[in-house]
Amino acid sequence: MPLKKIRGAIAGAAVVCLSAALSFGVYAQSVHLDPLRVQAYTQPGDTPEEFVPTKRMAAAVIPAAQVNLGAWVAEKAAVPLGGALQVGAQRTSSTTATPQALGEMLPWQRSANGGWVAAVSVTSENAYGLRLGVVVEQLPGSALLRVYTQRNRDAVFEIAGQRVLQILQANAAAGDVSAEGRTWWTPDSGGDEVTLEIELPPGTSTDTLRLSIPQVMHVYENLSLPLEDEQAITAKINESGYCNLDATCYDNYSTQRNAVARMLFVKDGYGYLCTGTLLNDRNSTATPYFITANHCISSQTVASTLQTSWFYRSPSCDARTLSASYRVLRNGATLLYTSDNPDSTLLRLNDTPPAGAVFAGWDAGTRSAGQSVVGVHHPRGDLQKISFGAVRGLNNCIPADAGSYLCGASSSGYYYNVGWSQGTTEPGSSGSGLFFDGRLTGTLSNGSATCSTTAGSDNYARFDIVYPALKQWLEAGSAGTPGGGTGGSRTAVYRFYNVQTGAHFYTNSAAERDYVIATLPAFQYENVAFYAYPVQQAGLSAVYRFYNTGTGAHFYTISTAERDYVNVTLPAFQYEGPTWYAQSAAGGSAMPVYRFYNSQTGAHFYTVSAAERDFVISTLPAFMYENVAYYVWTSQ
Known part of the structure; x- marks a missing residue:
């Protein structure tokens, strides 16, 4: 067929002794008896967020080093990625391209808590958004x-270094040890300027930081639209x-x-849009499985x-403004399967989907023409x-260059x-779900349909063909541990x-x-920090928690x-009982928790990050490495 597009605790304070188990609600919303079909499940309103944004900023306005890349006079370089919609391109920043160059620019000053803080502001004229590629x-x-x-210092995205390292x-565990794999991309700023602020805790030298942009x-x-309570006075670019x-x-x-x-992601420094669908599993565990197209995302780094x-x-219907209930999740995903x-x-999203989001039901049966x-x-x-x-029939599609596909009719396609x-699809629709009787039955790959081409059609990867490979997750009894034997x-x-004592505190209670x-x-x-189980499961052991009344x-x-x-x-250690369960x-997929003993304070430190x-080990001699404490997981 002709192919037009590819869619593409606590020192100086009372001891905190709350319940150590999170309430996840009742997931068994319905009993699934059909071996090929699963019902949808709706995220409860009281589901705790995994990544809670910190509301406070630094006590004082931080002066930022200025980097102005100037006006972009080059052509909008088109780098095909199937039917994914390209929305951004890369610019180089020579003044921040090495750790030495960025380090010399940063205007370090003392933070309110006695550490160090500095910032760099990057401007690229006429941009509708910026994402900084921070090489760590x-x-x-x-x-x-x-x-x-x-212009809006109150809208802050904050992330800890340990989370970036995870x-x-x-990326490294998936085999990407290149500079691209060591790059953390900041969230979209929504304008032509973005500031990256870095705060180091007390006792940490600025020499220990080696970053570049x-x-x-x-x-x-x-990519932005006015909220429903704002006047739509600017033209909306990229209207479908x-x-x-x-x-x-x-509403049906x-x-x-x-x-x-809607998906926004970065590949090789270029920005793309696609569409994806949240999927339920048979036991409605609320694990955020998310299905899309391979030509959109095919690597862990992306x-x-x-x-x-x-x-x-x-x-409201045809309002042409953006609902105020719109939410953005910014913490990436884990690649589980791609073809x-x-x-x-x-994928498995790293964030908890917002309240009201639906884990779509699916149907692994085969669809018929008509x-x-x-x-x-x-x-x-x-x-x-x-x-x-309606389904017209089956096609075979052969991958070609730049994510494109060559397709033709086949009884076994x-x-x-x-x-x-009614309606159509366009670039940016790539990876979106096809629904039959309310359940997902395919994902958009490629096609020729447009508003003006009524004879055009689209090709959706059949869920029944993909299902055997996805079954280990969607049929599993536990979140993210296919065949692991734990529920x-x-x-x-x-x-x-604790910036006053230098000790860390961990809790699994939201x-x-x-x-x-x-x-x-x-x-x-x-x-x-990591993920564990809130209750006893086969093959797991309790992790016990103590509070040192002498040191906090x-x-x-x-x-x-x-x-x-x-x-x-x-006797100074007050026993608080089991707090979570681990291996x-x-x-399986469990990762080691590394344990250190601080010889100066007597406190212990735990991390799952090898980095x-x-x-x-290399910079804090007071911390004595005590090897692996136990094994946990890095995703839900």
């Missing part, structure tokens, strides 16, 4: 990185074709539209750059649209060929750094986390012998 050579885990614009560790992704397409249908007008498909998100926009649609034929990728189907997608990155059509009676969902373990953030300002929140620090051990020794011989030995482990 060495970064303290307790550093805080903040991203904001000078993201880059996932050799690349900047300049967003040249306007005239025949597209506003998904908000079709509210379940499907709440499962679909998955780590993913931002997803939820409820990205109008507040170029059929064109499909399964069956009615529905597509929900973001053509050209626009507000969510919906298309109505891996793709549903779909024609539309239930994992809980996040959150990490804090309530305790929020209490500490709200009431104990000496505790610097460093977000999710907490101690954690998986060893019952060590637990008993501390109880008997160290005492290596196995942070090496940083502590």
Whole structure:
């Protein structure tokens, strides 16, 4: 067929003794009896967020080193990536391209808590958004990185160094040890200026930081729209074709539209848009499985750059403004499976989907010609649209250059060929879901449909063909541990750094986390450290928690012998019981927790980051390395 496009604790304060188990709600929303079909599941309103944004800024306005890349006079370089919509291109920044160059620019000053803080502001004229490519050579885990614009310092994205190291560790574990794999991409700024602020904790030298920003992704397409309570006075660039249908007008498909998100990601320094769908698993564990196309995301390094926009649609039918309920998740994803034929990728989001998001049901049965189907997608990155059509038959599609496919009719084809009676698809719709009887049955790969080409059609990778490869996750009894033999969902373990004592505190209680953030300002929140299980499972052991009444620090051990020794011989240590459950030995996808003893303070430190482990060993001589404490997970 002719191919037009490819869619493409706590010192100086009371001991915090809240419940150590998170409440995840009741996931068994329905009993799934059909071996090929699963119902949808809706995220409860009381689901704790994994990555809680810190509301406070530094006490004083931080003067920033200025980098102005000037006006971009080059052509908008088109780098094909199938039907993914290219929305940005890379610019080089010679003044920040090496750790030495950036280090010499940063105007370090003392922070309010006695550490160090500095910032760099990057401007690229006429950009609709910027993402900085920060290459990490060495970064303290307790550093805080903040991203904001000078015009709106209140809208801050904050992430701990240890979380950045985990993201880059996932790239390295997938085999990418290149500079690209060591690059952390800041969230989209939404304007032509972005500031990166770096705060180091007390006792950490600025010489221990080695970062560079050799690349900047300049967003040249306007991805923003006015909120519903603002006047739409500016033209909206990248509006989709005239025949597209506003998904908000079709409430019978509210379940499907709440499962679909717009994707923004970076590959080789260029920015692209696609569409993806949140998927339920058979046991409704609320594990954020997310399906899209291989030609959109096919590597862990690209998955780590993913931002997803939820409820990205109008507040009312044909309102043509963005609903105020719109949410953005910025912490990337883990690549689980990818295949170029059929064109499909399964991710697990690193963030908790927002309340009200739907984990779509799916149908692994085979569709027949003439069956009615529905597509929900973001053509050209626009507000969510919906298309109505029918399966025309099956196609075989052969991968060609630059993510394109050559397709032809075949009775055993891996793709549903779909024609539309209402609506269409466009670049940016790539990876979006095809729904039959309310359940996902395919993902958009390529096609020729347009508003003006009524005879055109689209090809969707068949879910029934991909399903055998995805079954290990979607049928598994536990979140992210296919075939692991343990059941239930994992809980996040959150990490804090006490800037007064230098000790770290860990909790898997979202309530305790929020209490500490709200009431104990000496505790610097460093977000999710790792994941464990909140209740006993086969093959797991309890991790026990103690509170040292003399130093205010907490101690954690998986060893019952060590637990008993501390109880008997160290009366200053107040036993607080089991706090989470982990593996005492290596196995499956579990990762080691490295343990250190601070000979100056008597406190222990734990990290799952090999890079942070090496940083502590090389730069902090007071920390005695005590090897692996136990084994946990780096995703939900």
